[in-house]
Amino acid sequence: MTAEEVVITRDTFAPALGLTDVVDRLRNRDEVNHLFQLILEFLSNEGAITELDQPVRLGDAELPLLLGRTFHVRLGAPLKEELHAIANAAALAMGAVSFATDDWRGVTLAAIVALSQRVHLLKQEYGERCLVESLTEVDRPTAEAGCANLFSKRCRRPNAGCRFHVVAEDSCGLDLESFRSTVDDLEQRNILRRRNAVDPYEYSVSV
Amino acid sequence: MLPARPKQTGSRRSYSENNDSDGTERLLTRPMPIHTRSTRDIGGKDVDVIPVPSQVFGIFFADRGELRDELRSATMDALRHIAASPNRRLRERDFVVWVGTFTNRIGLDLAVLGLPDGVALAVAESFYATVPPYTDLGSYPWRDCSAVPYFRYDHGVVIEYASPAAPGVDHQGDIVARGFELADGSQKRPTTAPITSFPSLRASKLHSIDTWLVTNEQIVKWISALEGAVSFTGLRKICTNYFGLSVFLEPRPEIVRLGSIRTGLISPSGECEVRILIASSLPAELKRVVLAHELAHYALHFPLVYGAQLVEEISWDIPELQLVYRSILASRFRRGLHDLEEDADRFAAHCLIPPMYLPLGRMASVTLEMGRQPTGAELAWRFLQPLFPESGLTTYSWRNWDEMLSRAQREMAFVKDLSIAEADDLYLRMLLATLENEAGGRNRKRMVEGVQECWSELTRVLESLEVASTPAEVRAALTGYGDWEDGSEGELFPEFGHRRELLPPLDETEGMFPVVPLAPADRNKTGAKQGLWQQLNEPSSPRPLVEWRAATADHGVMLYFPETWQTRRH
Numbered sequence: 001m002t003a004e005e006v007v008i009t010r011d012t013f014a015p016a017l018g019l020t021d022v023v024d025r026l027r028n029r030d031e032v033n034h035l036f037q038l039i040l041e042f043l044s045n046e047g048a049i050t051e052l053d054q055p056v057r058l059g060d061a062e063l064p065l066l067l068g069r070t071f072h073v074r075l076g077a078p079l080k081e082e083l084h085a086i087a088n089a090a091a092l093a094m095g096a097v098s099f100a101t102d103d104w105r106g107v108t109l110a111a112i113v114a115l116s117q118r119v120h121l122l123k124q125e126y127g128e129r130c131l132v133e134s135l136t137e138v139d140r141p142t143a144e145a146g147c148a149n150l151f152s153k154r155c156r157r158p159n160a161g162c163r164f165h166v167v168a169e170d171s172c173g174l175d176l177e178s179f180r181s182t183v184d185d186l187e188q189r190n191i192l193r194r195r196n197a198v199d200p201y202e203y204s205v206s207v
Numbered sequence: 208m209l210p211a212r213p214k215q216t217g218s219r220r221s222y223s224e225n226n227d228s229d230g231t232e233r234l235l236t237r238p239m240p241i242h243t244r245s246t247r248d249i250g251g252k253d254v255d256v257i258p259v260p261s262q263v264f265g266i267f268f269a270d271r272g273e274l275r276d277e278l279r280s281a282t283m284d285a286l287r288h289i290a291a292s293p294n295r296r297l298r299e300r301d302f303v304v305w306v307g308t309f310t311n312r313i314g315l316d317l318a319v320l321g322l323p324d325g326v327a328l329a330v331a332e333s334f335y336a337t338v339p340p341y342t343d344l345g346s347y348p349w350r351d352c353s354a355v356p357y358f359r360y361d362h363g364v365v366i367e368y369a370s371p372a373a374p375g376v377d378h379q380g381d382i383v384a385r386g387f388e389l390a391d392g393s394q395k396r397p398t399t400a401p402i403t404s405f406p407s408l409r410a411s412k413l414h415s416i417d418t419w420l421v422t423n424e425q426i427v428k429w430i431s432a433l434e435g436a437v438s439f440t441g442l443r444k445i446c447t448n449y450f451g452l453s454v455f456l457e458p459r460p461e462i463v464r465l466g467s468i469r470t471g472l473i474s475p476s477g478e479c480e481v482r483i484l485i486a487s488s489l490p491a492e493l494k495r496v497v498l499a500h501e502l503a504h505y506a507l508h509f510p511l512v513y514g515a516q517l518v519e520e521i522s523w524d525i526p527e528l529q530l531v532y533r534s535i536l537a538s539r540f541r542r543g544l545h546d547l548e549e550d551a552d553r554f555a556a557h558c559l560i561p562p563m564y565l566p567l568g569r570m571a572s573v574t575l576e577m578g579r580q581p582t583g584a585e586l587a588w589r590f591l592q593p594l595f596p597e598s599g600l601t602t603y604s605w606r607n608w609d610e611m612l613s614r615a616q617r618e619m620a621f622v623k624d625l626s627i628a629e630a631d632d633l634y635l636r637m638l639l640a641t642l643e644n645e646a647g648g649r650n651r652k653r654m655v656e657g658v659q660e661c662w663s664e665l666t667r668v669l670e671s672l673e674v675a676s677t678p679a680e681v682r683a684a685l686t687g688y689g690d691w692e693d694g695s696e697g698e699l700f701p702e703f704g705h706r707r708e709l710l711p712p713l714d715e716t717e718g719m720f721p722v723v724p725l726a727p728a729d730r731n732k733t734g735a736k737q738g739l740w741q742q743l744n745e746p747s748s749p750r751p752l753v754e755w756r757a758a759t760a761d762h763g764v765m766l767y768f769p770e771t772w773q774t775r776r777h
Contacts, residue, residue, distance in 0.1 A: 007460035010632035015488045016460075028614075029597040029634070061516040063504040064467035065497055066548060068631045144249075148371035148386075152246030152254075169246065176249045176372055 004075045007052065009067050010036055017073070018080065022087045025137065031094045034107065038090050040071070041109045042083065049073050089116035095136030096204035111207050118191050124160035127174045131182055132191065135203050142200040147179040241301070241359070248371045248386035255366070257356050258390040260349050263305055263321030266334060267343040270308070270318045274339065278306065278320055281337040282358050283382065286365045288333050297329050301361045307354030309347070310605055312577055317342065319352045351604045356387045398492075398593045400435020402445065410451035413478035414470075416662070419509045422450055426506045430554075433561035436594050439495035442558065446483065446502060453480065454498065455772045456487035465489070465633075466497035468504045470516040479516060481505065490596050496555065496633045503554035507654065508547055510662040511536065518665070521672075528668070531685050535664050539657040549627045549640075550654050556640035560590050566645055577608065587645045588615045588638065595634045 006016045013036055014023040026032050043049040052070045075083070086109075093107045093115055122128040130150055138145040150156075150172045155165050164174040174182075183203060186192040193206040244254040268274055282304055292298050305321030320338065322331060324346050359366040368387045406425040411418060429445070437445075446452040457463045463484040471480040483501040485494050504512070518532040540546040564570070567590075568583030589611070592598045603611040622630075622639050630636045643649060671684040 007464055009464065011465070011493055012460075012486065012488055026600065028601050032597050061512060061519050062467050062469040063501070063508060063512055063544075063547060063551075064463065065465045065500045065551075066544060067465065067633070067636075068629050070464060144370065144372045147249050151249045151371070152244070171246055 004077075004080065006073050006075065008071050008073055009069065011067070013039065017075070017083060017087075019084065019087045022084070022091045025091050025133075026094065031091075034094065035087060035090050038107075038109050038112060039083065039087060042086055042113075043071075043073060045109075046079060048075060048079060085116050085120060086112055089113075089119050092119065092132060092136055092205045093207045096207055107207060115205065115207055118189075122186075122191065124157055125162050126182065127162050127164045127172070127178075128182060128186065129160075130156050130162075130172070131174070131179060132186070132205060135183075135192070136205065140200075141195075141202045141204060143180045143183055143203070144176065144200065146183075146203075147174060147176045150174050150179075151176075241303070244388060250369070250372050250374050250386065252369065252371075252373070252384055252386045254386040254388050255356070255359065255368075256388050256390050257303055257359075260324060262324035262346050263319075263349050263352060263354060264324050264326050264331070265309070265319040265321050265343075265345060265347050265352060266338060266341045267309060267317045267319050267345075268339060268341050270316050274318055277339050278318065281334070281339065282320065283365065283367075284337045285333040286358060286360045287381070288337070289330060289360060290363045290365060292329075294329070297327070299362055300327075300330070302326065302330070302359070303356050304358040304360070305349070305352070305354035306357035307352035309352050312605075314577075319347075319354065320357070321349070321352060321354050348604065350602060351606065353606060356389075359385075398436060398599070399438040399441070400433070402437065402441045403434060404429065404432040406445070406449040409449050412451045412453070412480055413474070414451060414481050414509070414513070415476075415478045416510055416513060418451075418478075419505075419513075423506050423509070426450060426502065430557050431562050433558065434563070435561065436559045437495065437499075439491045439498060442495060442498050442502070446498065450502070450505070451481070452502070452505060453482040455482060455484050456494075457484040457772070458487045460486070466501050468501040468512065470512055473513075473516055473520060479513065481509075481512075492594060492596050492599075493633050495558070496637055499555035499558035500551050502558075503551035504547065507550055507554060508658060510658050511547070514662060514665045517669075521669070527685055528672070531668060532665060535661055535668075539661050545626075545628050546654065546657075550651065552627060552636050552640040553643055553648060556637050556644055559594055559637060560587060560641055560644070562644075564590075566647070568645070583645050584619060584642055585612075585615050587641045588619060591634075591638060591641055595637075598634055 008016045010033075014020045017039070019035075019039075023032055023035065026035065040049065050072050052072050090107065090112045093112060119129070119132070122132060124130075127150075131146065133156070134146040134149045135141040138149050151174060152171050155162070155170050155172050158165060158170055164172055164178065166173040183192060187194065187203070190206050192203045195202040195204050241255050241257050244256050246254070248254050268278070286304075289297055289300075302323045305319075307319050307321060309317045309319045311317060320334070322334065356368045358368065365382045366385050367382050369384045371386050373384065406429045408421065408425055410422040410425070414422075429449075443454045446454055452468075463486055466483065466485045468481065468483050471482070473479045483498060483505075485497050485501075489497065515532065518528050522529040537543065560567075566583050567586040571581050571583045571586050574581055574586075589603070592601075592603065601607070601610075618638065619642065622635060622642065625635065625639060627636060627639060630639060668685070674680075675684045
């Protein structure tokens with residue numbers, strides 16, 4: 001299978017690498033910057049990226065807009081899939097920490113790769129991946145808020161064969177009791193952790 | 208202090224509609240209706256989908272422990288009073304009551320009960336009669352109040368909004384419990400201003416130095432009259448309809464990475480078409496920045512691009528001319544393209560924060576926030592935030608004021624020692640340029656003189672070439688221009704290469720595509736072809752190649768690479 005070749009800059013990396021859905025979940029520029037650096041590091045480790053020179057010189061019959069760093073990326077389908085998983089894990093990890101404390105700067109590639117492997121084990125057919133994502137999207141990541149963010153809304157992964165997929169309405173049927181049970185299970189598996197000691201408990205991804 | 212009189216219903220402000228589809232949202236003259244979601248919430252309750260208002264009319268209270276219970280009772284009493292009113296106009300209405308918190312300018316936390324902005328006086332008075340003593344009244348942005356739906360009055364039915372897990376149980380028989388969902392994006396602040404002034408002339412699509420002088424003036428006048436950030440769609444229309452510039456969206460990164468301005472072939476009368484290519488994968492907000500940047504290159508540096516095109520065409524016969532031209536440019540612009548890029552960025556930033564607002568220090572000098580006066584640079588930073596997709600992810604208000612100040616200071620400190628060449632993204636480029644404009648801009652005298660001198664010198668070179676008829680005379684005419692090294696006797700200058708990658712003209716119907724030589728693998732003194740020809744670039748993906756007639760023995764086969772919009776025409 002031939003590899004896809006794309007040219008990316010800081011501004012164009014999301015659509016070029018198929019990561020728009022991940023970047024849309026980030027909260028601010030700092031997180032997008034951090035994700036970009038993690039992706040550069042990951043692709044560099046995979047030997048899939050080279051930095052490009054300026055394509056034109058003064059005196060050519062065109063004047064382009066030049067940015068500081070431009071990269072050429074070669075992506076086979078497996079690497080593209082792995083890249084999306086890494087980016088997804090990075091978004092989850094950054095969603096678990098606070099801008100105010102700058103904890104996300106400690107979200108390293110090694111930690112992301114480890115998290116990505118744990119996230120990969122999440123069972124989509126039991127709604128686990130959607131549940132984890134939902135908790136990173138709500139302001140107060142309690143079971144109730146996370147569940148309300150999913151229940152009766154359009155199913156995010158209709159092809160996953162999830163037991164909570166209400167096929168007739170293509171919506172999510174993950175009720176609060178099931179949500180709480182799944183959260184407890186994910187906590188035991190060290191994928192989620194509690195952030196506070198008092199009910200209602202808030203949860204975040206364990207990085 | 209007397210309570211402020213709420214606005215009468217029926218006299219709402221109307222906003223101009225902006226029909227741009229590039230992320231500019233309309234402000235509607237009427238709020239979107241509330242509708243019931245087809246699915247229930249986790250507690251089994253019906254769910255109202257409620258559009259977020261831009262403003263609420265707030266009744267503010269000093270926050271204390273028992274306040275919430277008092278507010279709840281007071282709201283229910285007020286709504287019951289409205290439901291029982293003999294006045295049909297008062298009874299027959301539908302509105303949401305919001306509840307939230309607000310931190311005022313001296314740091315006091317207040318509770319707020321929010322009524323619709325412009326609520327009828329009779330409705331407000333029903334609340335004044337029941338609520339506990341309040342500290343203030345007034346219209347405030349919804350976002351500043353962290354408000355959520357509290358109750359709804361719907362034509363005699365009183366609805367209380369409960370948490371998703373709460374059961375759908377009626378309270379006291381006459382109040383219905385429901386869930387709520389806020390409708391995203393129903394009303395957002397616009398990020399562009401409508402274009403209200405237009406250039407007085409429409410430029411032709413054929414450009415020369417003489418026509419550019421006129422169009423340039425129009426561009427500067429038009430930008431000076433801008434009243435707000437211009438949208439990509441609006442700017443594109445102005446470029447096409449008034450400045451004679453064709454703007455194309457290009458999907459292939461090997462053709463253009465972000466944006467580029469290019470000329471077509473120069474006609475015998477000395478005119479050419481000019482086009483701007485923008486990467487189609489960019490979001491609209493960034494397309495706007497790229498287009499503004501390329502427009503700036505046209506306005507400020509067109510003679511350089513036109514001169515380069517002229518040199519390119521002449522160099523098919525006199526290849527050394529290209530080296531001479533590069534040398535002329537290098538002597539005037541020591542930092543090469545970076546000089547031109549910074550110049551264009553400062554100009555382009557005016558399409559985001561127009562000149563009429565600068566310096567923002569004037570506005571800052573009459574502004575007081577939390578007892579502190581902001582700087583002009585801080586205001587420039589703030590105005591820039593909603594104009595970019597990433598910086599616009601966070602909406603700033605009194606709630607996250609400290610975060611905003613901290614981020615503004617951090618970013619301005621970061622760019623302080625950054626050069627244009629080091630900026631990795633368009634936001635940083637525009638922030639740098641905006642802060643420079645706010646500080647008074649840079650003296651453009653060197654750039655203006657540089658462009659003029661380059662054009663004048665090129666003209667002199669071309670005039671001397673007109674009378675040269677042998678290679679020796681050509682060489683003599685070119686010697687003395689620039690500081691490049693001469694090659695060994697009898698040979699052309701060693702840096703010369705036959706390599707060409709030309710950009711085809713806009714008008715394809717005549718088939719007037721240029722002939723471009725390949726780089727010979729082994730070139731001899733007379734220029735005769737020997738060995739294999741090498742293609743100019745290794746293509747990264749298959750692209751159409753059109754082989755044209757071989758012009759002369761020392762030129763060989765020539766290639767051009769059509770842009771996507773051109774291939775669509777075939």
